[in-house]
Amino acid sequence: MRAMILAAGRGERMRPLTDHTPKPLLMAGGKPLIQWHIERLARAGVSQLVINHAWLGEQIEEALGDGSRFGVSIAYSPEGQALETAGGIATALPLLGDAPFIVLNGDVLTDFPLERLIEAASNLDGDSAQAHLALTPKAGYKTGRDLTLRADGRVAACEDGDTPYTFCGLAAYHPAFFREVQPGVAGALLPWLLAAMERGQVRGEVQQGLWLDVGTPERLAEADRIAAGWTA
16 A cells, blocks of 8 residues: 655645745645655555645755655655645655555545554445545535535535535545546536546545544634644
8 A cells, every 4th residue: 555645735725934945845733745645655654655745845855865764665756836625635645556545645644543443444346336435524624625424434525414524535436536537637526526527436434533623823823733742
């Protein structure tokens, strides 16, 4: 099982903190945000990682190196200019191989058990099941498109009367999901997800634990308080 950590965003809402530091290297609990993911992946048994980067990406490579000090191997997918989520993953596919893999947004703090994503990835067949998303109850701040979870475990766009959830930025994918996504070209993930949902190819689960989108200085301060408790 391989994993990709998305780390190419500019972090506009974090400015001026991100003017000279890429967002994944901002500190929470005495560690860079991205290091929490790396360490949790290593504990879950995932040792082959891919990290994409764009803005100040050389700092990410310098800080993390080849991953050996974390007990993992890191391959980098430099983008120059950020390709958004779908474009970034499609570009990194040669590094991810032919088997299902998991993907984590580099700017979230969570205690979601990654073993569940690993298990979900192993059940993706590339046909009836191409993606598995971790969803969370809506946060008290603006997040992405509202999604819902059907009784059969399939994820769908939220409609009137549905229970709304937020995509956590934690997912498992079969490479077939990105078959039509053009590598090297910027492209958002949501349109591809919605199309796959229409075909019934996206599964999911709801987690009730910690999930924080570390997208503003205020939420970075909250992440720092939470993570400080983990290291205390």
